[in-house]
Amino acid sequence: MQKVTFKVGGMTCGHCQKRVQKAILESGGVTKADVDVSKGEAAVEFDETKTNLDKIKAAVQNAGYKA
Numbered sequence: 001m002q003k004v005t006f007k008v009g010g011m012t013c014g015h016c017q018k019r020v021q022k023a024i025l026e027s028g029g030v031t032k033a034d035v036d037v038s039k040g041e042a043a044v045e046f047d048e049t050k051t052n053l054d055k056i057k058a059a060v061q062n063a064g065y066k067a
Contacts, residue, residue, distance in 0.1 A: 001031065004053055005043045009066030013037065019063055027051060027059035042067075 008020055017037045024033040024042060029050030034043040044056055057067035 001045055002048045003043070003045045005041055006053070006057065006067060008035065008040055008042050008060055011035070011037045011040060011065060016065070020060055020065055023059045023063035024056055027056050030056065 011017060011020060014037065017035045020042060021033050021035045024030055024035070024044055029048075030044060030046045032043075032045035036042070042060070046056065060067035
């Protein structure tokens with residue numbers, strides 16, 4: 001299991017937070033995602049045999065936010 005925290009740009013409210021969290025969790029291989037709007041970041045725990053940080057960031061970008 002790998003844990004990583006990265007910046008997420010463009011979030012302004014709780015709806016944004018939920019949308020980013022949902023995108024991360026649905027990207028596959030992610031076991032935990034904590035998204036913090038006030039800090040503008042996401043803390044993610046994932047199985048590195050199933051996904052990687054680039055794929056997770058791509059899911060965030062496909063949801064309309066900067067990663």
